[in-house]
Amino acid sequence: MYIEIGAIIAISLAATATLSDALNIPKKMRSWAAMGLIILLNLANHAFLQAEPFVWQNAFTEGLMAGLAAVGIYSTGKNTRQHFLSSLTSQILDANTTPPNTPTQGTASETTGAEPAQTTQSTSPETENYKNNPKV
Numbered sequence: 001m002y003i004e005i006g007a008i009i010a011i012s013l014a015a016t017a018t019l020s021d022a023l024n025i026p027k028k029m030r031s032w033a034a035m036g037l038i039i040l041l042n043l044a045n046h047a048f049l050q051a052e053p054f055v056w057q058n059a060f061t062e063g064l065m066a067g068l069a070a071v072g073i074y075s076t077g078k079n080t081r082q083h084f085l086s087s088l089t090s091q092i093l094d095a096n097t098t099p100p101n102t103p104t105q106g107t108a109s110e111t112t113g114a115e116p117a118q119t120t121q122s123t124s125p126e127t128e129n130y131k132n133n134p135k136v
Contacts, residue, residue: 003045005062009070013035031075035067042066 016034019025025033042063047054 001048002051003041005042008041008063009038010047010068012067013070020071028104031071035064035071038070039063040065 012034016037018029019037020027020030020033023033039060040063043056043059046056046059046062
């Protein structure tokens with residue numbers, strides 16, 4: 001019986017958060033903990049479950065390659081998720097703080113030759129705050 005490397009990666013990534021919390025590993029170092037766990041589980045898999053003789057160099061190299069790939073995939077997914085959540089949040093904030101619609105720039109005199117009508121714009125404190133600091 002042999003556990004596939006994909007299952008080892010899935011088990012390691014699932015266990016990394018719990019293990020990191022138990023060992024007080026900072027969040028920025030969790031990818032290293034995941035890679036180490038993948039290497040350890042792959043070494044144990046080769047040592048105890050593989051029918052062929054145990055060669056630790058091969059098991060370590062395979063675990064290292066899988067660990068580096070998994071950490072890259074994990075980090076990429078995490079960063080992509082954070083990017084989309086932050087852009088979605090900024091879109092929601094922009095939708096809630098955009099100033100009221102302003103009249104179109106075209107005037108009546110350009111199309112009919114008549115005098116343009118005077119328009120007044122009322123500005124609320126929220127609109128002024130948006131103009132001064134658009135990243136609110």
